[in-house]
Amino acid sequence: MNGQDAITLHRRLVDSLYVEAMVLADEARGYFDQLGRDERDALEALTRVAFSCESLKVTTRLMHVIAWLLTQRAVDAGELQLADARTAGRRLGPAPETDPVLLESMPHQAVAIVRSSIDLYRRVARLDSAFDVPGVAVPSPARRMLDRLSGAF
Numbered sequence: 663m664n665g666q667d668a669i670t671l672h673r674r675l676v677d678s679l680y681v682e683a684m685v686l687a688d689e690a691r692g693y694f695d696q697l698g699r700d701e702r703d704a705l706e707a708l709t710r711v712a713f714s715c716e717s718l719k720v721t722t723r724l725m726h727v728i729a730w731l732l733t734q735r736a737v738d739a740g741e742l743q744l745a746d747a748r749t750a751g752r753r754l755g756p757a758p759e760t761d762p763v764l765l766e767s768m769p770h771q772a773v774a775i776v777r778s779s780i781d782l783y784r785r786v787a788r789l790d791s792a793f794d795v796p797g798v799a800v801p802s803p804a805r806r807m808l809d810r811l812s813g814a815f
Contacts, residue, residue, distance in 0.1 A: 698713075
């Protein structure tokens with residue numbers, strides 16, 4: 663894979679993750695602000711508080727992801743230098759932890775949104791952590807699979 667292919671792959675990956683993050687943010691807002699109200703109101707008092715806290719955690723995760731992805735887009739557009747994107751203030755912010763046991767008492771849709779936000783955050787965190795390995799390109803999982811397939815034939 664040449665440098666231009668890597669740039670194109672990176673751009674497509676960032677764009678795909680950005681769309682996923684924005685769709686999930688819209689779904690979370692719709693659920694936690696409107697659709698989930700009846701489900702939240704049916705919960706016990708402490709679980710209602712936990713439900714509200716999880717809503718904030720989802721928002722925090724997604725905003726960190728979106729900010730990181732926008733930084734990557736700015737680098738791709740030439741609006742920001744790669745070295746600037748790697749500074750601590752532009753890296754992926756920390757995500758709040760969710761207690762898996764606590765999720766068991768939550769409505770199904772809330773759990774799905776929380777888990778989706780955790781999954782998205784973890785995937786972006788893996789990309790962000792690639793900045794910590796100087797001069798080493800992180801191989802694409804798709805490229806590894808293609809290499810294995812070509813080796814098998």
